[in-house]
Amino acid sequence: MTVELISVGTEILLGNIVNTNAAYLAEQCAVLGLSCFYQTVVGDNEARLAQVLETALGRSDIIILSGGLGPTRDDLTKETAARVMGKELHMDEHSRKRIEDFFTKRGLELTDNNWKQAMVPEGAVVIDNDNGTAPGIIIESEEKRVILLPGPPGELIPMFESAIYPYLSKAEPGVIYSQTVKLCGIGESKAETMVADLIAEQGNPTIAPYAKIGEVHLRITAKASAEKEAKKLIKPVVKELKNRFGMNVYTTEENVTLEQAVVDLLLANKLTVTTAESCTGGLLAAKLTGVPGVSEVFKSGQVTYSNKAKHRLLGVKKHSLGKHGAVSENVAKEMAKGAAVSSRADVAVAITGIAGPDGGSPEKPVGLVYIACSVCGKVKVKEYNFTGNRNKIRESSVIAALTLMRHCILEYYSALLSAK
């Protein structure tokens, strides 16, 4: 089956935002085994949108439109799609109630234009929006399916995951099944070289590497008549990849992130953790506390941006700060040790570096970062040289810290085991 993406939004046409929704949807459709030959962007203009939708209906089986479902007069994706598909709009009481609740709960004033979002085309499937007020809509007509999704990625992605993905997975006969082997602590080129032979000979399943900041994901995809068969095809490949990449594999579960894997490792070993951050300014703590259930292991963290704060809150020696500078192996080590002592956590991670754009020097350039990790008193420090802007350097530092934590915990326990 073929799928076509239509993104509706003047902001995209004006180049104010990058069309990340299209990339997300395209990737998901590829996973689902749907062929995508066209993506179009069009503005909030009824005539042009209708024309684009008609063209798409003429050449593709499934059309996914995103954006233009807001409450304002500008937003006319739903109205246009209903007209092109020959459907009347009517008030959906369930959606109306949800919108009312949404506003009441937040103590916000409901204005008349909000009710527009509860109008749905006759016979359409309505998908609840847990992160906003515009419901998603599926219109089925003869052999075509038109799917309308809200534009904000924070609404579109959860809705696609929970409702549209399962819906589309039934659309294509036979199944496409994927599993991802997620790696940390290894570069993209090295990872690719290590599976080059497998990729060269591949048929079904296929292996595709995807590079993320500080991570590499290897996605294995199999086509089969049933999920059970597809899983059977994938199993030996996952096993082979686990053999080749060993400790660099942090999960083979789709929904497990690196921070989740680290939190799981802490939970499994009943270890508490604390953070002491300089250049990342709370980003590592924020990443860890993004994991539900983290309160079992994470009790407190420190953001020590100034030298004074490093000394006062973590007990970093003034002498070390003066002699080696705040961005140094010594200070990273003392930060981790100090954090462990003051918080009494089993694991303490400290990050100090130069995120830029200013503050660099020939000896200590922007991107130089030291990360220390203490596990039950045993401290390890690593030096990193990251590239990119402030944001990229901070993100890279957080992923490196998670990778180092994982490594240190695993190493600690394997040393314990071999000592027995």
Add this chain to the structure above:
Amino acid sequence: MTVELISVGTEILLGNIVNTNAAYLAEQCAVLGLSCFYQTVVGDNEARLAQVLETALGRSDIIILSGGLGPTRDDLTKETAARVMGKELHMDEHSRKRIEDFFTKRGLELTDNNWKQAMVPEGAVVIDNDNGTAPGIIIESEEKRVILLPGPPGELIPMFESAIYPYLSKAEPGVIYSQTVKLCGIGESKAETMVADLIAEQGNPTIAPYAKIGEVHLRITAKASAEKEAKKLIKPVVKELKNRFGMNVYTTEENVTLEQAVVDLLLANKLTVTTAESCTGGLLAAKLTGVPGVSEVFKSGQVTYSNKAKHRLLGVKKHSLGKHGAVSENVAKEMAKGAAVSSRADVAVAITGIAGPDGGSPEKPVGLVYIACSVCGKVKVKEYNFTGNRNKIRESSVIAALTLMRHCILEYYSALLSAK
């Protein structure tokens, strides 16, 4: 004049890469005053590419194609465009020489397929590529112009800047100029209602509202013969919006984010700031420390996830935690006060709430958040009821905290002024 963008590339259709070229080109075309109504993505397939190009030629004056100019058999943008425009390809000696030099200079081996890149349509304008081997090409035919650019952004952007921008600036007399009025502390519907009369009567300039998490942006766009004139048209509208929205306007600068505006306010008033976070777990500190130069005002922050940490690090009374619970007005207040005392910062912000998915109760549901802000000893607390998943609730809390900080600082100084 109208312009249309066609991005050629299977990687975009598969969602392997995000189409940043389209965003860049769209933004540049908007600055040039060209109206862009459509953007299309199509794969390296001759029939489909020809069809898309023909459609574009039927409705737009200028077509910019990017990608598919490489040396491999897959790359057929130039061949297809030449055929659709009825032009023969011939060897361009100048380009041939440049390709030869490119390879010789880098000590690389030239393979036969590289010569394909020196073939150009008859009568075309050839644009040198200083960062790769595929030259850019402009085909002019009757009243249409077709521009072919290489796909890698590192080649496309410099070529556009040096040759295509000057070329297009002659095509369209006049410019488009935009300015954004950014609001916080007000909902999208309410903001829209407050400018409904302006939008109903609008001609040139136009006003368009965009909703972000916790923010609304109003973009004013004017067309004029020169930038100076466009700015003159926009000025009174910005003034009117500032009048209507008063303190809710946090900036009218394109590149200023809410966290930047808050940091600027702290810098301007020589105020230091500290954070005490429970449910957001460092996200507010991370947002603030994402602003370059923040070290002048931000020295340290605390992530106090457990009750013990709230007591130990911030001095929150055990009695308060027991009687009111960690998620309460009282505890938020004590957290802010305690953070201010221990850090000696002028401004202290505390966030405590239930981000979910677990931990909610009928009295204290998921999404209930208290934020307290202390400015030089004067504390204000607000209750919020956010919706959405854990991530959305945490993000909403951070934006609300920034909005409250801004509000409290402005209020503090206006009270000081009126007391004088």
